[in-house]
Amino acid sequence: AQSVTQPDIHITVSEGASLELRCNYSYGATPYLFWYVQSPGQGLQLLLKYFSGDTLVQGIKGFEAEFKRSQSSFNLRKPSVHWSDAAEYFCAVSASGTYKYIFGTGTRLKVLA
């Protein structure tokens, strides 16, 4: 069965520190991969996506993610975290042509001043 795992429920980092949020997926074919961010009481904003090509994807707000087929991973990174990055982050996967997402359970990021 298709699934998405975000192993870290909560992550706390200091402002200015680097960040990596993990995402692993189980999928039969090459999936479409997404990272979204949700601020409290808000909808989801797309950070970046991967469909094919270069496995290192650049997104908005200084985020990037790397697709590693051998590890079935699509981890999100940011070199220097800002206090405004505190939010919930969701990884999602979909099959080509369906656009029906399977979401991970989310990682809540807390940023210390």
Add this chain to the structure above:
Amino acid sequence: GAVVSQHPSRVICKSGTSVKIECRSLDFQATTMFWYRQFPKKSLMLMATSNEGSKATYEQGVEKDKFLINHASLTLSTLTVTSAHPEDSSFYICSAKGTSGRAADTQYFGPGTRLTVL
């Protein structure tokens, strides 16, 4: 581009009443819209997928008669929670996907609607 709005952002209603939530794609034509439900500190649960002009496809366990979805135009989908009860209280989020441009291959999400049933 690819902006999705939802209305209302917050609604409080009495048990037994029906509530309609609107989802609009503001700058693209949304051939497919999705409705999600999110419980506190939980991930999003897909309720149904709707394609413009056809009946919605509901996920297993979602009551069709309870959650009525209409996608009558390429920019508007509505979710009606019929005879709402306190257990229907939740955060409802819609998303939309188009057929061209940046909205062609990605879901864009609305800001959500907080429903509280007293």
